[in-house]
Amino acid sequence: xxxxxxxxxxxxxxxxxxxxxxxxxxxxxxxxxxxxxxxxxxxxxxxxxxxxxxxxxxxxxxxxxxxxxxxxxxxxxxxxxxxxxxxxxxxxxxxxxxxxxxxxxxxxxxxxx
Amino acid sequence: xxxxxxxxxxxxxxxxxxxxxxxxxxxxxxxxxxxxxxxxxxxxxxxxxxxxxxxxxxxxxxxxxxxxxxxxxxxxxxxxxxxxxxxxxxxxxxxxxxxxxxxxxxxxxxxxxxx
Numbered sequence: 001x002x003x004x005x006x007x008x009x010x011x012x013x014x015x016x017x018x019x020x021x022x023x024x025x026x027x028x029x030x031x032x033x034x035x036x037x038x039x040x041x042x043x044x045x046x047x048x049x050x051x052x053x054x055x056x057x058x059x060x061x062x063x064x065x066x067x068x069x070x071x072x073x074x075x076x077x078x079x080x081x082x083x084x085x086x087x088x089x090x091x092x093x094x095x096x097x098x099x100x101x102x103x104x105x106x107x108x109x110x111x112x113x
Numbered sequence: 114x115x116x117x118x119x120x121x122x123x124x125x126x127x128x129x130x131x132x133x134x135x136x137x138x139x140x141x142x143x144x145x146x147x148x149x150x151x152x153x154x155x156x157x158x159x160x161x162x163x164x165x166x167x168x169x170x171x172x173x174x175x176x177x178x179x180x181x182x183x184x185x186x187x188x189x190x191x192x193x194x195x196x197x198x199x200x201x202x203x204x205x206x207x208x209x210x211x212x213x214x215x216x217x218x219x220x221x222x223x224x225x226x227x228x
Contacts, residue, residue, distance in 0.1 A: 030213070032213040032214050034216070034217075036219070041224075042221060042222075043117075043204060043219045043220050043221040043222050044156065044204065044206075044219040045219075046216050046217075046218060046219075049214060049216060051213070051214030052214075088153065090156060092156075094213055095213065096212070096213045097211070097212060097213055098144045098161070098163065098168070098208065098210060098211065098213075098215070099161075099169065099213075100146060100158040100161055100169060100171075101158070101217055102158070103155060103156040103157075104155070105154065105155045106153075106154070106155065106156075
């Protein structure tokens with residue numbers, strides 16, 4: 001069975017500082033990892049994904065994520081946070097084909113001016 | 114950019130009533146999904162649909178739920194007799210067929226309130 005853990009319910013960061021939102025996963029096969037962002041009363045917006053290859057994945061709005069197989073982690077990062085980055089962030093995983101994504105519980109990011 | 118569209122955006126219904134939530138997936142996508150999210154919490158898988166039949170379903174997707182692709186564009190979720198605990202945001206999603214790395218794109222959601 002697949003699972004995702006997002007250990008922090010809330011992350012607070014000052015505008016301009018780097019941010020990290022943590023995610024660890026568990027799958028039986030090769031992982032396909034995704035990050036989505038949800039703004040208030042909106043849908044889930046795709047940010048980036050890891051399939052294979054380079055462990056550092058770049059995505060939308062300046063976000064990137066680092067895949068670490070030995071630590072089974074896929075942390076989301078951004079070098080310089082913006083107030084507009086404040087939202088709910090979800091990590092998700094699947095192990096193959098068109099199986100459903102399994103989501104973490106989400107981490108609320110608050111960027112303070 | 115193509116997107117998944119959902120209607121209605123918000124529906125209030127009485128307990129015991131039937132509800133149909135509608136979705137238009139991205140046109141060249143062949144896999145369709147319904148997920149739900151209760152009050153900004155975890156996003157939970159309900160059902161996936163491919164080639165006019167259910168591919169997978171979760172424990173949440175019991176006999177009260179059904180899905181249908183009534184024509185070439187719409188994908189619907191029906192809740193036969195709504196309960197208070199069905200109050201949630203319901204997301205439709207779609208993807209191309211792939212090996213696992215294909216992205217699932219989500220709609221803006223239908224907020225269902227059961228009173």
